[in-house]
Amino acid sequence: MIATILRQAPSSRRAGIAAWRQLSDILAQRGNQLPESDVRRALHALAVLRPQVPEKIRRDCAKAIACHGRFAPLVALYAHDVPAVSAAMLRGARLTEADWLALLPATDATARSILAGRTDLPQAARRALAALGSASMALPRPEGAVAESIAAMPETVPENAPSSESQPELHEEPVVSVAPSQISELVRRIDRFQAARHQAAPKPPRTRFLFETGPDGLIHWVDGVTRGAVVGLSIAEAAFGGEPGTDGLAAGAFRQRAEIVNARMMLEGTPEEAGEWRFSALPWFDPATGQFRGYRGTARRPHRNETPYGAPESDGAGDSIRQLIHELRSPLNAISGFAQIISGQMFGPVSQSYRAMADQIVADSAAVQAIIDDLEAAARAGQAPALPAPGDIADLNSILVQVESDLAALLAQQRVELSLSRVGRSFAARAVDANARRMIGRLLTALVDISGPGAALVGQLVAEAAPGDMVQLRVVRPAAIRFASAAELLDPGFSPEGEAPGAAILSLGFSLRLVDSLAHGAGGRLEIGDNALTLHLPSANPLHEADRAAPGGE
Incomplete structure (x- = not known):
């Protein structure tokens, strides 16, 4: 898209304005996804086009894209415009904390004074602004002063620009000219910003x-x-x-x-x-x-001796997830509790419509609670989970019957048929019962979610003697993921075609990663085969124990 726009050199003021708007909109919405070469070319083109675009249009464009102004280099370019345009962008731009910290050193005093008036900047960005001091800020000048400074500036016109006779509309509004040196400096600053932003090499720790x-x-x-x-x-x-x-x-x-x-x-x-x-x-x-x-x-x-008992550093990611879970559970429990009070009419009669809403809130709260439980299980599973204790035995057949019952409403809603046969007599596995329920429930729910209407989800629960002595739950791949690779299926961002509109909030990739992590914690695994997904769990079948003991006793 950018290459097409840049290939057509603007032949008139109207074409230049159209190119300005198109490039600005593309960078605002997709700048973080574009190749770096396209970004540099687009930013350079905007810097060259700026003298040909009236200030009012640049200001209106800044207001229009500020609400999704999350691409820092574009925000930096608009921040180096006249105060009216700069203010329109900086008052609405929403950048990450890292982007604000990278952008602030490249802004001028007027831009910093605009940012200083915002109360929604990240804490680190506010501290950085305060550290720069009041001497680095300036109040925006009134329009008269801006006009006087514009009149005092030497006019810079590109050599290949059309004459004023052919473009009388160019003089309708005052335009700030940008010298080539200013353009080059802005491009250099943006290049440095991009290089720092995409630098992946870890830095040595500060001491x-x-x-x-x-x-x-x-x-x-x-x-x-x-x-x-x-x-x-x-x-x-x-x-x-x-x-x-x-x-x-x-x-x-x-x-x-x-x-x-x-x-x-x-x-x-x-x-x-x-x-x-x-x-x-x-x-x-x-x-x-x-x-x-x-x-x-x-x-x-x-x-080292100042760290109590040589305690290792905590897992920052795990700690943050646990903190998030704690902060989510408290308001969720309060909401669910009040909804149950309304639904049960504990404080007096309640109309049918309010009770229906309360019942829906309770159901939604339970669904969110299940998601939070999955997040907590994933956080724990990622910290070298211990194998189950010798007494931890789960009856996978009973668990599968319960899961099939729980999925009945979802199967009817999405018109999916679930057919799981049993091969063997005993389906006891060495696993914590709650984890086994989560593994089987999450695996089947995720596969139902991506099965199209009228589809049949077919599988087997197998407990025959086999190498490795595992109980296996095999489920044939639904059509939506029939040709997907293992890497794609384990990618949290993977969204297969045909995924149900009401699919679970947690992605297929997250669900499969969770199942695999819990299975490894129990001494098993999730196998992603060409035709089926197979959950392996260590068998606790007494028949297998007898089979293993027989050769040794002869």
């Missing part, structure tokens, strides 16, 4: 940095780590609950204006900067007046 605070205890200068990770933190107040900040030792010493020795500091940010630090600092005073001016100190990573 030391210097810092300085003001008399209020806020860190305002740092050397050795990025400013956004430290600037704005306070050593005058203790941080609790794992929040970024320092411990009570530092806060107590600050109140006494005493030396701080080996206090703890927690940081957020990139992996090489986040985590625990130890710092020491000395107060300093104005030599002329004796007035307290703050602290100057140095921070380092803790030594």
Whole structure:
């Protein structure tokens, strides 16, 4: 699309405006998915077209795309326009914290003053703005002053531009000309931003940095780590609950204006900067007046003997998932509880329509609760799950009967026939009963979700003696995934054609990964074959035990 637009050189002002709008819209919506070469060419084309597009149109375009302005290089280009255009983009752009931190150093004082008025920026971005100081900001000038500066600027016209006689409409509104050097500098900045953004090589962990605070205890200068990770933190107040900040030792010493020795500091940010630090600092005073001016100190990573009992670092991803689960469960339980009160008319009579809504809320809450349980199971399974205890035995036949009953409503809704035969006598498996239910339920639910109307889902539960001594649940691949590779099926973003509109929120890839993780935790596996998906679980069939003991006794 971009190549087609750039291949047609604008022959008139109207064509240039159309190209500006098209390129801006494509970059705003799909910039993160385009090849880097296309992005560079499109941004350069926008910088060249800007003098030919009236300010009003550029401003209207910025307002239109600001709501989905999530592509940082495009936001940077609009931020370097006149204040009216810059403000239209920066007041509505929604970037990630990392993108804001990368963009701020490339913005001018006016753009920063616009951002300073926003209250919805990420915390690190607000700290970075505060660290840059009021001297790096400027109030937007009134329109008269902008017009005077435009009139004072030397006019720069491209050599191949048509004459004013052939384009009388170009003088309807004042246009800020962009010199080639400005365009080149903007493109260089965007190239540097893209290079830093796509850099995949891990950086070595930081081991030391210097810092300085003001008399209020806020860190305002740092050397050795990025400013956004430290600037704005306070050593005058203790941080609790794992929040970024320092411990009570530092806060107590600050109140006494005493030396701080080996206090703890927690940081957020990139992996090489986040985590625990130890710092020491000395107060300093104005030599002329004796007035307290703050602290100057140095921070380092803790030594091995300073970590209690050599405790390993916690799994950040697992911790964040568990925290998310905790934060989801509390309001969900409250909503479900109130809905049950309404449905049961515990506080008095309730109309039928309200009871019906309450019943639907209870059902939806149960569905979300099941998803949360799956997320928690996945988080636990990813942490080297232990094998089941010797007494953990699950009857897979009984579990399968229960799952078939639970799926009856979904099967009827999607008009899918489920046919699972049994081969063998006993279907006992060495697995935790709850995990076995989750494995079988999640596997069958995911396959029903991607089966088209009128389809038949066929499989077998097999407990015959076999190499490896496993109980197997085999399910023939539905048509939607008949030719999908194992890598595609395990990709959380994979969405097969024909997937039911009401399919589960958790993707097929997530469900299969969860089943495989739980199966490995029980000593089994999920096999993705050419024709079927097979869940293997260690058998606990007494007949197999007897078969194994017989040869040894002869």
